[in-house]
Structure formats: C-alpha cells, structure tokens
Amino acid sequence: MAHPDKYAIVIDHNSPSPMESVSNIHKEMRTFAAEQGAKLYDVGEGVCHQLVPESGNIVPGNIVIGGDSHTCTYGALNVFSTGVGSTDLAAALVTGKMWFRCPSTIKIVYDGALQPGVYSKDVVLHMAKTLTSRGATYKALEIYGSVIDDMSIDARMTISNMAVEVGAKVGLMACDRKTVDFIKSRTNRPFKGVEASLSAVYDKVIREDLSDLPPQIAKPHEVDNVVDVDKVAGLEIDQVYIGTCTNGRLEDLREAARVLAGNHVAPDVRLIVAPASKEILLDAMREGYIDTLVKAGATLIAPSCGPCVGTCNGVPSDGEVVLSTANRNFKGRMGNTKADIYLSSPATAAYSAMKGYIADVREVLQ
C-alpha cells in the first residue's frame, strides 16, 4: 500500500455479521487492515460516511475516494469526494494515484427559508425530482443559497450524500464558518477551503426559492419518483427505519425524538433506529433521545448501515410498506422484492410511525 495512513477500512455493511459468509468477509477485512497497517473501524463503530469526517480524517480541499457510491457525502464539507469500484480503489492503494475527468458543473442555489417540519432530506428529494436520477450524470454539483447557509453540517451532509442519486460525481458546498468550526473540532490539520472562481462556467444554473416546499416523499421504486407528502398521506405503513449514512446523525435522532416524545408508535408499526456512529449513539443517549425513542417503541440496532442494504436487522416481509430515511428505494433494496420502500425525512418518518400511515409532520411542528 502506497500510503496506509491515508486509508481506512470500515466494517459497516451487515454489521455485526448476520451469517457465516459475511463473517468470513469481515475477517478478511480485519486481516488485511492488520497486515497493511491501515486504520480499521470494526463492528459497532458506525457507517463510513459518518466515521471518516467525524474522526478528522479529511479536511476541505482534499480529494477522497471510497469504495461506496455515497462517498460523495463529504462534498458538504468542501471536500471533493466520490465513489469508485474496488479495482479503482485497489489501484489507488497500490499507486497512491487515481485518474479523473474534470467534470462539468451544475450550480444550484436554494433561496428562502424552509418551513418548520421541512428538512434537508426534503430539499434533496426535491432536487432528485427536479434533476431526475440521471440529470447530473458525470457532472459535479455546487449547491448554495440561504437554505444551505442556514443548515447544520449534519443537515448538509444529507444533501451531498444523495448527489449520486442524480448521477453526480460530487455535491460540493462552500467552506463557511460552520464548516471551519466542524473541521477544527475534529482535527488540527491545516486546511484551506476551495471556492469556485468568478469566471467559472456552468452547464446550467438552477435557482429556486424553497420557502413553500412541503415535506417530500420518494415513492417506489425510484429515488426521483418524488411527490409532496399530501399525495401519499394516509398510506398505511408496516415498518419505519431511521438511520443510514443519509439520516442517522444526531440532528436526525433529535428531530425524531422531538416528534415522538411522550407518544408511541402505532400498534402495527415496527420502528427501527440505527445511529450512524458510536459517538452519535453516546450523544443521543446523553441528550435523552434514545430514551425517548425506545420508550416510544423503537428498536435500537448497532451503529451500522442496518437494514438499508437488505441483509439484516429488518428485512420486510411480502407486501409490506416501509418508510425509510435511507437514500435508495429500489425494488428489493431492503432484501425483499415484494416490499415497497418510501423515503422521507426522519421527522416525517417518526410522525408517520406514530400515526401508522404516511403523515404530514407539519401538523405537529408548525
């Protein structure tokens, strides 16, 4: 390995292992990390797209690749990051190099201020609807505007995480005071934010005021099959999943707990919660969010990808309807092709779990 210190291995998919074959793959990962002297995040530590930034491994201006398509998450931290396959990754490990095409760019500016009950997940689902699942293939996104400025780092990461769902290579945001504060709280490494030059040329510029955006829902089986919540309100659900690299952060658990405090999920609904990292789990415990969620009927699972990848911890049964805070709702994504997956924000997911059907969280968050 050219630079083992620049490489981290995270055991987050199917973690802890649900079966022998997965256990053996996990073992290979541990052995490889030990042999190469690479950093290993083992079972229980969390999802790579939370751990990599949270542990101070990256700073603005870096170029990061990862063997997972949602590596684009770090664009929210002004980091050029993108997903690659395992051979590209292996080539980079051996040579310390990677080749890229310099992508053309779509600039998006979201003006206005979001209503209470509307979150970054609603913004990015709206973005997927606007651009479609192939609207930014091979391209970079730059995402700006007062809506983004007002968001926490947690919330911004939800948007950059889903850049790949419109085909984009990266979803970059500016390096502002919040970015600097976050990075400095994680590492002492020096860094300098990058910004678009004044002469930058864009494929197109999308400018929109999102002040009237209602909560958004992606319907099966495509991420860009997005509608306003009222179009599917009342649809009965069987399982709700709050977690993943998209929406398993502290703010997400806080908003879910805020909705469920003193309430209980509907009798026929299973609510599964997976914090995106151990640190988030500990913080959420200290803040009382976990207490609230579990008392409301949630099943807490280990910090990991959880049931998002369809192998463990909540595979739906035939004909069931799942409302998930993940980034993909493809047929069979959660392990059963006969189940329907809808996507929403954590607050919408929590409120819908309480009602037993998809519901508009603005009813309680106005």
Added chain:
Amino acid sequence: MSELKGRAFLFGDNLNTDYVISGKYKFKTLDMNELAKHVMEDIRPGFYNEIEAGDFVVAGENLGAGSSREQAPLVLKAAGIGAVVAKSFARIFYRNCINVGLPVVEVDTSDIAEGDVLEIDIESGVVKNVTKGVTLQAQPLPPVMMKILADGGLAEHIKKNGGFALEDEEPSD
C-alpha cells in the same frame, strides 16, 4: 476482444446495480460464478439461464445507476455477457466495466429489439444489427479507457506497466 457477436437482451432506463446483483447476495460469497446465477434476478428471474456466451445486455439511459458494487460488471461477465450496450451509463458502473474488462458501448439503442443479433467492433465503435440489417456508430471510448480495456482491465494495466501509464492520453471518464 474487439469483434463481438451475440443476441440482445433488452432492458429499460435507469437499470441500477442493485438489480444487476442484489445486495442480499453480494455479501454471501466472493465467487462470481456463484453470484452470476442471481444476475438480474429481481427484475428478470431466470435471466442467467437465458444467456449464451457473448450475448449483450442492451439498455436505455443511465445503465448501472446506484451502488458502486463492482460485482455488477463482474457477474455480467461471469454470466457470459460480451458487452453492455446503452444510450448512456452511470459514472461508477462505466468505470467499473472498463476496469474489469467488460466492454461498454454507448450508442442509440432505440431501434434494437429483443433477440436481435448484433456484431460489435469495440475499437471502431461500429454496431451492426445483423437481424435488422442496419449499422449504428457508437461513441468512441475515451483513449484512457481504451488503453485500460486493451490491457485487459485496470488490474492488468497496473501490473503490466508497474503503475498507471495513462499520462500521455487525454484523461476522460
């Protein structure tokens, strides 16, 4: 490698890598021949048994969307697919195909029908629809990718050259 002949199996737009090989299988084994039996299972059960070596997957826009799983091109290759042919490709899947030595052909597939016999010359990008008697011209592969593909994939390219040897080419993915 450059002259390929086979039948077209038709798929639509936005065929994602979860559909090529479901997440529930990809962690069960690293044996691609075993995984290949489940290729496209969620959207076209029994597809593996329909394939004869050299046949083509022909799709619309955005073939290979979604997950970065390299098992997607690997199982297609292991199942006997000679090339993937589509109007457009998702970025990571496109790179992965080249990296594992599965040819990608970017061409207007609108008039290709299920079962049409195609002859494809990868280097020139000429796609002959033998059944219909028409010839299509594909987008030529970027030189960087052609070089990697000609070396038999990225791992072979790195082994052969002791590292990347693409500097003299115009980079493009």
